Amino acid sequence: MIEFEFDELFNGLDRSKKHVRESAKAGVTAAVYSLLDESRNEAPLDKGVLRTTAGTNIEVEGDTVTGEVFxxxxxxxxxxxxxxxxxxxxxxxxxxxxxxxxxxPKWLERPLKRDAKKYNRMIASAIKKGLK
Structure with a gap:
């Protein structure tokens, strides 16, 4: 008879999934802050209110990591x-x-479109680093 205990395998997969999620969050956070910096440089500056009200939000829900600049x-x-x-x-x-x-205008949309590949690379790099 041959037996194989799946508990350790599933525990290892759960840990890997957790590391991917944490690493993805780190990558999304880095990308969001980069976009925030880039967009602030292009945002209108009169009294400074617009630039000082900018912010970010990062959320992890299940297997989805969402980042936003507002x-x-x-x-x-x-x-x-x-x-x-x-x-x-x-x-x-x-x-x-x-x-x-x-x-x-389009101070947020312009750098997002222009640098989308860079942001994807930042996220992928963080995930790769987290899995080492």
Missing amino acids: YSATETTKSGERVNYAVILHEMGEFKNPTTPGTR
Whole structure:
């Protein structure tokens, strides 16, 4: 009779899965902070509110790691409505008179698209490093 105990195998697989998840979180975190830095350099700068309200959020849910960069500069309109003017500025066509040269709309979307491969490499590298 030949017997094989699966418990150790499954425990090892669980540990590997945990390491991959932790490593992926580290890679996503690095990529998100890189995107935050890049986007801040292109974000409009008047009083600095927009850049100082930027932030990040990293979540792990099951086998999914999600990272986001956000800008949340809100103002209250004359009618009392709260508006996130970061979204309005981001989606503008072009700034006619930017207060700071080099700033422009799509400051978050532009570096995300431009550097997507770099961010993927950062995540893959972190996972590879975590599995060693």
